[in-house]
Amino acid sequence: MARSSRRIAAATDNADDEGDSSGRRSTRSRQQTVFFSEDKGKDNADEDDNNHNNENDSDDDEEETPSSDEEQSAAAPVRRKSSRSTAFRGGMKDPSNSIADLLKNDGQYSPVVQAKKSRGRAAKHKKRSSLEASVDSDDDFDDDNDDDDDDDSSADVPKKKKSKATVKSPAKRHSKRRMTKKLEFAESESSEESESELDDDDEDEEEEEGEEMKFNKIIAAQSMTLAEWENTCSTMNTTEITNGSRWIQEKSDRDPSKYEERFLVKWEGLSFLHCSWETEKDLIEFCEQAKTKMSTFFRKAENGLLYDADERLDGDYFDPSWITIERIMEIVDDDFEEVDSDDPIEKYNIILDVNHPDFEEGTGRQFHVKWVHKTYSESSFEFERDLILNDVEYLDDLAAYERRSVKPSKSEMQKLEKKTEKEKKVLYTIFGENYTMSDEQKEEGVQKYQKILEDHVFKNGGQLRDYQAEGVSWLMANHVNKRSSILADEMGLGKTIQTATYVNQISKQLHTRGPFLIIAPLSTIPHWYREFTGWTDLNTIVYHGSANDRERAVRTNLHFQKIASRHRTWVSVRGI
Numbered sequence: 061m062a063r064s065s066r067r068i069a070a071a072t073d074n075a076d077d078e079g080d081s082s083g084r085r086s087t088r089s090r091q092q093t094v095f096f097s098e099d100k101g102k103d104n105a106d107e108d109d110n111n112h113n114n115e116n117d118s119d120d121d122e123e124e125t126p127s128s129d130e131e132q133s134a135a136a137p138v139r140r141k142s143s144r145s146t147a148f149r150g151g152m153k154d155p156s157n158s159i160a161d162l163l164k165n166d167g168q169y170s171p172v173v174q175a176k177k178s179r180g181r182a183a184k185h186k187k188r189s190s191l192e193a194s195v196d197s198d199d200d201f202d203d204d205n206d207d208d209d210d211d212d213s214s215a216d217v218p219k220k221k222k223s224k225a226t227v228k229s230p231a232k233r234h235s236k237r238r239m240t241k242k243l244e245f246a247e248s249e250s251s252e253e254s255e256s257e258l259d260d261d262d263e264d265e266e267e268e269e270g271e272e273m274k275f276n277k278i279i280a281a282q283s284m285t286l287a288e289w290e291n292t293c294s295t296m297n298t299t300e301i302t303n304g305s306r307w308i309q310e311k312s313d314r315d316p317s318k319y320e321e322r323f324l325v326k327w328e329g330l331s332f333l334h335c336s337w338e339t340e341k342d343l344i345e346f347c348e349q350a351k352t353k354m355s356t357f358f359r360k361a362e363n364g365l366l367y368d369a370d371e372r373l374d375g376d377y378f379d380p381s382w383i384t385i386e387r388i389m390e391i392v393d394d395d396f397e398e399v400d401s402d403d404p405i406e407k408y409n410i411i412l413d414v415n416h417p418d419f420e421e422g423t424g425r426q427f428h429v430k431w432v433h434k435t436y437s438e439s440s441f442e443f444e445r446d447l448i449l450n451d452v453e454y455l456d457d458l459a460a461y462e463r464r465s466v467k468p469s470k471s472e473m474q475k476l477e478k479k480t481e482k483e484k485k486v487l488y489t490i491f492g493e494n495y496t497m498s499d500e501q502k503e504e505g506v507q508k509y510q511k512i513l514e515d516h517v518f519k520n521g522g523q524l525r526d527y528q529a530e531g532v533s534w535l536m537a538n539h540v541n542k543r544s545s546i547l548a549d550e551m552g553l554g555k556t557i558q559t560a561t562y563v564n565q566i567s568k569q570l571h572t573r574g575p576f577l578i579i580a581p582l583s584t585i586p587h588w589y590r591e592f593t594g595w596t597d598l599n600t601i602v603y604h605g606s607a608n609d610r611e612r613a614v615r616t617n618l619h620f621q622k623i624a625s626r627h628r629t630w631v632s633v634r635g636i
């Protein structure tokens with residue numbers, strides 16, 4: 061794990077490099093890279109990086125680099141909000157339980173054995189259903205099932221001859237298309253370049269017609285009866301998957317008690333919200349490199365699961381934070397005929413019923429989402445309807461987005477400036493060393509200030525302890541007198557919180573725009589992030605990761621969205 065050099069950092073900004081005359085608290089603080097800013101920043105109009113075209117590709121392929129994963133999890137905030145998708149959890153038994161259940165069942169069917177057999181088959185490149193193979197080699201399987209399987213080749217295997225034309229490409233399934241983050245900012249680009257970009261996009265769309273579908277990896281294997289599959293998959297619907305599958309499956313008249321093995325697939329270019337259960341047959345028939353990816357899964361998986369318990373909770377197939385929103389970075393507003401209502405379902409005509417004839421149109425708004433424990437490059441565009449259908453909490457993140465995305469008007473700014481001047485005067489009266497006041501009067505002012513801090517209820521009901529209020533007021537005193545300071549105390553007494561509330565004070569009370577930079581050791585970044593977001597409404601972002609991630613973090617989070625369109629031109633939005 062990369063650890064950057066340690067540095068001594070001053071706790072105040074704007075501080076002169078002079079000795080600490082008050083000298084009450086000092087420490088060395090070990091620092092690395094957390095970056096956060098006040099609710100505003102530059103109106104960035106730089107050219108977009110070509111790397112944007114590779115969005116979501118970082119998850120690419122089964123061969124993940126452990127080091128980047130490690131870094132990522134260390135850097136990302138730890139936030140295990142319980143917004144679990146019923147699609148991946150609720151309707152599904154714990155896979156380990158179900159495997160155990162099946163094993164208990166007179167050894168009639170073992171998904172583990174099954175998995176090994178499938179691996180063998182994949183290696184031999186045979187297009188046979190798992191169940192067929194299982195039955196062929198499993199003497200205990202009863203005759204009835206044997207009959208069924210004999211039928212498989214004729215009756216059970218869907219009669220439709222799946223041709224590429226019958227496979228609904230995700231890009232073609234919905235007229236309202238998801239974006240896959242291909243925003244180009246063309247301020248400095250010539251119009252010629254922009255036009256050629258657009259031409260490229262058209263070509264890409266045409267190419268999509270014949271494209272094979274691609275998936276990143278298989279993340280679980282599971283065997284259940286067809287009836288159980290139907291039950292489980294009926295809750296798995298998004299704009300990209302229908303009844304748990306990327307394909308629109310025809311109704312089958314197969315025996316519902318018949319077992320089928322399916323694989324949970326993470327699709328390329330889509331977030332974990334759109335993972336779907338697919339059969340080996342479909343994957344091999346319609347997806348690029350399915351056999352290779354399948355054999356990688358069998359090599360790496362244990363008990364039918366790719367991720368170990370550290371990365372997921374019991375009963376989950378993957379870390380639930382991967383479908384938990386860390387922040388909404390943009391709203392893509394289509395032309396909605398908004399209904400006057402507080403309920404987004406009503407307001408944006410969201411249609412939740414998958415069988416509704418206008419399901420395709422009823423997607424609601426589209427958000428650019430950064431997921432917890434995923435990098436900025438892995439952020440994705442999601443329809444509001446998909447978030448609702450999968451129980452993903454988004455309203456708080458949306459409110460936070462709205463709060464920070466609107467630039468104050470000129471008159472509001474002028475009002476703020478006047479207010480700031482007043483606040484400054486008050487602070488200088490209390491803390492200013494050149495201010496002529498008796499010591500008693502000063503002490504009284506400081507006590508009063510500390511009391512206000514102590515009584516103040518911060519976000520989520522947080523309140524400072526008396527010594528913490530003293531610490532913050534000392535930091536403010538240094539700030540007012542333009543003096544560098546280092547806050548030191550014993551471990552665990554809340555220095556992080558004091559720093560967060562101090563920065564909050566200079567942002568909210570003195571209306572200092574920021575951005576403020578926190579440099580912290582890699583392992584403590586999640587803690588810093590948690591405390592800043594838990595105690596303040598500051599627009600806090602983790603500035604860490606690849607150059608692309610860092611650039612994207614700044615580009616998408618440090619400018620006012622609402623005025624951004626005046627300064628940049630959106631030249632290209634490319635689909636999947």
Ligand SMILES: Nc1ncnc2c1ncn2[C@@H]1O[C@H](COP(=O)(O)OP(=O)(O)OP(=O)(O)O)[C@@H](O)[C@H]1O
Pocket residue numbers: 522523524525528549550551552553554555556557
């Ligand atoms: N006023 C408070 N209210 C609620 N929780 C608090 C308060 N002050 C500190 N804590 C909690 O105590 C724990 C330790 O605080 P924190 O990590 O900020 O201390 P620290 O002094 O920065 O520690 P270290 O020296 O290890 O960096 C945290 O979980 C924090 O949320």
